[in-house]
Amino acid sequence: MDVRVLGRGPTDPFLSARDLFETEYDLSLPVEVRVRTDPDERTYTGHYADHHVLNISVSAATSAMARELSLHEFAHMHRYEQAHPSHMQSTEEAIYLALAGRSVERRKLTHCYQIANHMKDIYADDITLDVGPADKLVAFLESSLATALAERPVSAPRAWRRLTPASDPDITAVNAAFALALVERHDLVDDDHRLYDLAAAAGSDAPAVSVEQFKARFESLADDPDESEYRKSLVDVTRAYAGGTEQAAD
Template identity: 65%
Template sequence: MDIRVHGSGPAAPFLSAQDRFETEHDLSLPVTVRLKDDPDERTWAAHYDDYHVLNISRQAASSAMASELALHEFAHMARHEQAHPSHTQSIDEVLYLALGGKRVERRQLAHCYQIANHMKDIYADDITLSVGPGKKLLAFLESSLATAVADRPNPPSRPGLERISPSADPEITAVNAAFALALGERHDLLEADHRLYDLAHAAAMDAPGVDFEGFRQRFRELAEEPDSSTYKQVLVDATRSYVGDERMAAE
């Protein structure tokens, strides 16, 4: 596995992630790490015919999560090289199959892409968590969900109108919570009293129209090696479940 870091910044986190990754996996193509100036630049991987690219901000590369972020992106690269259905299936094709002929809100379409990305992350983290402990990942998921799920406001004058997560979209927050729980449960990372359960419960209560338990089960029980047809149907079903017939209007 060949890694080359471009830009000024620390190389140690990427080399550490490489060492952990290579205990059980490898990449056929070289990896170019590009350190970005923008502190808000998200960490993401790009794939080309003869190399992969890991884009990350210098701030993220200097954080306590840097090695774990790199390891996660290496896992995405491995899934891409394996031509795993989760990393080759066209999401646009899935949306056409699931929602063709219907009118759907733009935000819901964005959420459908996020649901598909959650499934890609499940498969990437099956690799990530096979080569290292999940303590930091679990803490990251807990922190992210806690940020989205705010404390209850003061009791309103009309019961039932309060929202537990007033600053975040409650529907996708509930799906995100289902993903976090599912990943933890899939890899036996959660004790019964873990705070994620309380946070997820709050998120689910705030979005009663979302099938929280259905998404939790769907994420947790994704088949390890699905064929392309099976995986496509899983994505179609998840998309239809999220959008729901009552939210779609025929054109």
């Protein structure tokens, strides 16, 4: 597994993540890690015909979560190389199928893309948590949800994945469901963990969103769905969140 670090920044977190990833998985294509000077640069992966790119800010690359961030992005790359439906399905297509002919609030339409990313993250973290420790991920989920509940609006930390770009109660409730689904899918916390209290608070702020139902949707995603099965899951969760009314879409 070839990992090359470009730009100013440390190399150890990325090489350490590579070594840990290689204990169970591998990538066919080389990885370019591009360390950006912009402190607000979000961590994300790009895929090309002959390589992958991991874009990350200096601040994230030098943080305590740098290795875990890299593992998570390597997992996305692996899912892409697998041609896993979660990483091949067009989000735009699924949202169109789900909401065609319906009127939907713009904010909810935006949230649907975040929900689709959560579904990708479920499958990436099935790999991440197979090779790496879970403590930092659980702590991140807890602190992000607590911050979203405490402050509206809030600038969430641009590390790992942003649970919400602002503390909209509806999407915060879905984000809480995602957090619970991920920890329950991998049996990471006890029933009395603080995440459950935070999720209950998020649910009480958004009575139109069922945290339990969305948690069940995320947690029950099939390990190896075919294209049709995954598309149906994405369409169903989109309709459940932003079904809209039966008239021309905005």
